[in-house]
Amino acid sequence: MGCECSKLTACCWDSEKNGPIHEAPKAAENAEKSEADELPAFREYTIEQLRIATSGFAVENIVSEHGEKAPNVVYKGKLENQKRIAVKRFNRSAWPDTRQFLEEARSVGQLRNHRLANLLGCCCEGDERLLVAEFMPNETLAKHLFHWETQPMKWPMRLRVALYLSQALDYCTSKGRALYHDLNAYRILFDDDGNPRLSCFGLMKNSRDGKSYSTNLAFTPPEYLRTGRVTPESVIYSFGTLLLDLLSGKHIPPSHALDLIRDRNIQMLTDSCLEGQFSNDEGTELVRLASRCLQYEPRERPNPKSLAAALIPLQKENEVPSHVLMGIPHGAAAFPLSPLGEACLRKDLTAIHEILEQLGYKDDEGAATELSFQMWTNQMQETLNSKKKGDVAFRHKDFRMTIDCYTQFIDGGTMLSPTVFARRSLSYLMSDTPQDALNDAVQAQVISPVWHIASYLQAASLFAMGRENEAQIALREGSILEEKRNKTS
Incomplete structure (x- = not known):
């Protein structure tokens, strides 16, 4: 196994002993030129345009469907200019306030970043409420992490996912969109090049005033259970659960993971498929970051910028394209x-x-x-x-x-x-x-x-x-x- 619990115990649970996580240098922030600048401006589509793009909302084009009582269906489609899109069609009761829906969509639609599956537009006609985003063809993190078929996700790719996600959250925070609703492995998608992107759909504040956690309560932040509200610190807690997912290859409840860390039983947290792929220091650092994110008191959790700064030094195979690490056919x-x-x-x-x-x-x-x-x-x-x-x-x-x-x-x-x-x-x-x-x-x-x-x-x-x-x-x-x-x- 790449890490031994005896070498992890020194820094897994006492964030004060480890000092602050330094901010990322500006050079690192500007290392990649975003292709998002080339995306068209946010626009409103007609229902007919989206009907044509999805072949009449054909069953064959359904990508995902969430919610038993009020399902929100995501379709893949293609615009007239051949731009591939994902169209999220909400249940009729999800957004009764037309103005609120349009304001939210336009606000999120101003974001443009290469770490996001960007929002391209929306549609609001009659009872119809639809969002249009970039289409990501290579499944979700949940698929590659929990339900893989050909190969488990490699350690360098897991670290890349963690970094790119922290950068996505940092960008959103810098643009005044620090709230992300129900951050989980299904919200992280992979683009044509195999790069992970954060779905823009979770940036939408829904009609229930942010009360939007749909996952098992065992994975929700403690303050959400007390107040029913999502805060920027709640998003960091969810980021911590994702770090655990990446480390373990399983969806482990945070309380159980923290018990394992306190008992110095770190080996139980690590994915057996990762044996020999990472050093003790790398495993130690990831567990330390997860522990800090999962602090009970929201104010004790780090911010996205400091998380990105801590994750940058862990990246070991920067020259290897994501699609190679993922084993995804390219082109x-x-x-x-x-x-x-x-x-x-x-x-x-x-x-x-x-x-x-x-x-x-x-x-x-x-x-x-x-x-x-x-x-x-x-x-x-x-x-x-x-x-x-x-x-x-x-x-x-x-x-x-x-x-x-x-x-x-x-x-x-x-x-x-x-x-x-x-x-x-x-x-x-x-x-x-x-x-x-x-x-x-x-x-x-x-x-x-x-x-x-x-x-x-x-x-x-x-x-x-x-x-x-x-x-x-x-x-x-x-x-x-x-x-x-x-x-x-």
């Missing part, structure tokens, strides 16, 4: 691509055409049946004929005719066919109009949210427009959807 190259994915990456439109032609209408579930019932009128017959003409033109690579015929079919409104939109998307690409191709690929995904073909065609369109980063993301999404589809089938 499209990390995924084995199918022939269609490879064709999109190569911008080989001819190969894409061959694959779509071979696929036919296999993915238009129920389409043939629906059409057969609608062939009774002349209008429906004409609409069906335009589709058949489009199919023939597509087969013979007459892409201008394909676009015209499929447009007649789509405008006829007989049925929604993702395959028709996909074929017209490729035809637009062949005709050198990539924006129209992208619009059709997005529409195909609106109709069929988990259809990998739609994501691949979005990638091809974005590659054609020179938007490489977005294209790689779409390619990765297509690969993930295709892999899930293959496993299911």
Whole structure:
């Protein structure tokens, strides 16, 4: 085991003996240039915009759902500009005061930092209350710490999580948002690069005036149990419970952890998966910090800036990217691509055409049946004929005719066919109009949210427009959807 209880006892429970934790130097604070500066300003969305972005709030796009009596559902989605988003849809009773909701959302929306999953906007129409944030694709800390499948989280990554979280809290405090409601392992998300970020949703003060702890009472700060209120010092207490989570790989009640520390039984606190990964001094320091955060008296707990200062010297593998430490595939190259994915990456439109032609209408579930019932009128017959003409033109690579015929079919409104939109998307690409191709690929995904073909065609369109980063993301999404589809089938 990396730390022995006999070497930890000297400094685990008496914070006065260890002196103050010094503030972080400004150089360390400014070490990383935040990409958050490039984010768009906070804005208000319409319910229709968010409905389209989430494919009609499709069940397939649900990321999480919390609360049994009044569930708040989080959906993943994609805006017209291909920006991926997380949309939190509140229960109707959660925010009865429209003005309070908008004021809170606008206030949180002013924050912009690379340690946050930033709030991009909100929606307040009728009874609808929704928040829009950056989408974090790589699960929560709880998933990687408690429910890991391939590998346990490595010690350097656990220390990085602790540091980045302290920096997130320090930033929020400096901007006058020191209160964070119900800080726990589910509130920490991992971005494309595998870096941990603090969810902005917990910065929202809800309609019950901050009485928002939803976790087991064994993990809530003592003063919260007395007053029912969250304070900045309460947030530090919760940070201490997260340090225990990182050290133990389990969700241990603070009272039990403090008993183990007092009894010098530190080995019971450490995750057996971490054996040999850290030094005695590192383990000692983390336990000391957790103990200080878990002080019964709020005034005796440290502030976020001093926590960050104490955690900076513990970082040992700064040069290793987070996605490497986490074992998270990074970029499209990390995924084995199918022939269609490879064709999109190569911008080989001819190969894409061959694959779509071979696929036919296999993915238009129920389409043939629906059409057969609608062939009774002349209008429906004409609409069906335009589709058949489009199919023939597509087969013979007459892409201008394909676009015209499929447009007649789509405008006829007989049925929604993702395959028709996909074929017209490729035809637009062949005709050198990539924006129209992208619009059709997005529409195909609106109709069929988990259809990998739609994501691949979005990638091809974005590659054609020179938007490489977005294209790689779409390619990765297509690969993930295709892999899930293959496993299911």
